Amino acid sequence: MLSKLGFCDIGTLVRYLVVGSTSFALELALFYAMSAVLDTEGALGVAVSNTVAYSAVFAYNFMLTRRWTFRSEGRIGRQATMHLTLFAVNLIVSNVAVYSASLRLGMDLYVAKAATMCLMVLWNLLIYVKVIYADKGGRPKGRAT
Numbered sequence: 001m002l003s004k005l006g007f008c009d010i011g012t013l014v015r016y017l018v019v020g021s022t023s024f025a026l027e028l029a030l031f032y033a034m035s036a037v038l039d040t041e042g043a044l045g046v047a048v049s050n051t052v053a054y055s056a057v058f059a060y061n062f063m064l065t066r067r068w069t070f071r072s073e074g075r076i077g078r079q080a081t082m083h084l085t086l087f088a089v090n091l092i093v094s095n096v097a098v099y100s101a102s103l104r105l106g107m108d109l110y111v112a113k114a115a116t117m118c119l120m121v122l123w124n125l126l127i128y129v130k131v132i133y134a135d136k137g138g139r140p141k142g143r144a145t
Helices: 010-037 043-069 076-104 109-132
Strands: none
Touching (some): 010 109, 043 076
């Protein structure tokens, strides 16, 4: 059904979910560790914990998403630039969302982080399929499984 909508095939979606789940687990574990070390009662501690965790997982996620999930053979420089741009936007949104939800709205810090990550997974998939790893017509590239 996803491929009929021009979105992606089921194999790509499964690979995306595997890479995303492992990235999610690594990032949340690093965030938890950093939060235990830093004072996460303040905005700076939350932002540093989130930035370190998100940044540390970036290379792992980019390489697996590019090579395994989308099986891309496109120009790595172009894709890395777009991935870094998405990374920067996601980092800003994530820092604001985790800070706002946890310190302003009183949501548990780790629930706020996990919820923010889940939302990013959704829009990242759309951007990967339609922009970063798409052909010039906006169709997903890669071999079907």
